[in-house]
Amino acid sequence: MLELHNVSRSFSDHQVLQDVSFTVPGGALTGFVGANGAGKTTTMRIIMGLLAANTGAVTLNGVELSSDTRPNFGYMPEERGLYPKQPVIDQLVYLGQLHGLGRTTARSRAMELLSRFGLENRAKAKLESLSLGNQQRVQVAASLLHEPDVLILDEPFSGLDPIAVDAMSSILRDYASRGVPVLFSSHQLDLLDVLVDHLVIIQNGKILADSSADDLRSSQASRHRISLGSDAGWLRNEPGVGVLDISGPDALVNFDSETTAQRILARAMERGSVTEFSIYRPSLADVYREIIR
Numbered sequence: 258m259l260e261l262h263n264v265s266r267s268f269s270d271h272q273v274l275q276d277v278s279f280t281v282p283g284g285a286l287t288g289f290v291g292a293n294g295a296g297k298t299t300t301m302r303i304i305m306g307l308l309a310a311n312t313g314a315v316t317l318n319g320v321e322l323s324s325d326t327r328p329n330f331g332y333m334p335e336e337r338g339l340y341p342k343q344p345v346i347d348q349l350v351y352l353g354q355l356h357g358l359g360r361t362t363a364r365s366r367a368m369e370l371l372s373r374f375g376l377e378n379r380a381k382a383k384l385e386s387l388s389l390g391n392q393q394r395v396q397v398a399a400s401l402l403h404e405p406d407v408l409i410l411d412e413p414f415s416g417l418d419p420i421a422v423d424a425m426s427s428i429l430r431d432y433a434s435r436g437v438p439v440l441f442s443s444h445q446l447d448l449l450d451v452l453v454d455h456l457v458i459i460q461n462g463k464i465l466a467d468s469s470a471d472d473l474r475s476s477q478a479s480r481h482r483i484s485l486g487s488d489a490g491w492l493r494n495e496p497g498v499g500v501l502d503i504s505g506p507d508a509l510v511n512f513d514s515e516t517t518a519q520r521i522l523a524r525a526m527e528r529g530s531v532t533e534f535s536i537y538r539p540s541l542a543d544v545y546r547e548i549i550r
């Protein structure tokens with residue numbers, strides 16, 4: 258398990274991270290979300306040791322990180338680090354060697370990863386000749402070459418089409434299933450909903466949530482989605498009903514009790530047709546919007 262303990266960081270007088278503490282469990286995919294400028298990249302760079310924290314510590318399995326332990330990290334930075342004009346395989350072999358692999362091992366690891374990502378036929382192509390999705394896969398392959406103990410990825414899904422998103426998701430899930438902590442940032446909340454096991458939410462450099470996805474979803478009051486044959490505006494005047502949204506005949510509400518839910522169902526049926534009356538399970542996108550409000 259990777260843990261941040263009260264990490265703070267300022268640039269001049271701008272405090273970018275304030276007492277940031279969270280966990281990235283092993284064997285789980287952890288999503289890291291927050292608005293532009295919230296502090297995600299800064300946090301990841303501190304985890305990687307590319308930037309120093311002013312205060313606080315980062316530990317892996319309880320041991321504070323030093324430059325000796327960080328080489329086992331895999332990192333995909335926001336500013337992608339590969340050379341567009343160089344052949345894919347040459348760059349991967351070179352990076353593998355930088356991580357201490359012998360040339361032959363680096364080449365065989367690189368080819369193994371490329372074939373796992375369906376790119377074995379593009380090994381000799383220049384990076385720039387690949388589609389964005391395939392370039393992104395090569396970037397991830399570069400971060401996996403040395404079989405890292407921790408994987409940190411800055412927006413690995415940005416700019417990918419749905420097929421490439423699926424491929425990237427299965428690569429990350431596969432890697433996490435080895436027991437490795439995987440942390441990735443993303444602005445795609447719908448994707449996080451299906452992908453992550455654990456979610457960390459950051460806003461203005463402060464952590465607002467650090468929980469399993471299931472706990473976060475169940476932390477929200479249960480809601481009901483109602484669709485009627487006519488305008489649902491009357492629900493606003495009913496005691497015990499909290500209206501979250503009404504749009505013509507459709508409403509999203511919460512009830513103060515099951516008794517209220519049953520009373521409203523009966524009232525709705527008296528008034529006309531009821532096409533939907535169902536419990537609505539909040540998505541992580543709903544939870545995120547609720548928490549940052």
Ligand SMILES: Nc1ncnc2c1ncn2[C@@H]1O[C@H](COP(=O)(O)OP(=O)(O)OP(=O)(O)O)[C@@H](O)[C@H]1O
Nearest residue numbers: 268271273291292293294295296297298299300335
């Ligand atoms: N080297 C730096 N010098 C000064 N300010 C910086 C530096 N690096 C980051 N910042 C500031 O820190 C804040 C957080 O930036 P950061 O890149 O960590 O946010 P982010 O959550 O990754 O944003 P995005 O989603 O847009 O990538 C921003 O206000 C940014 O301008």
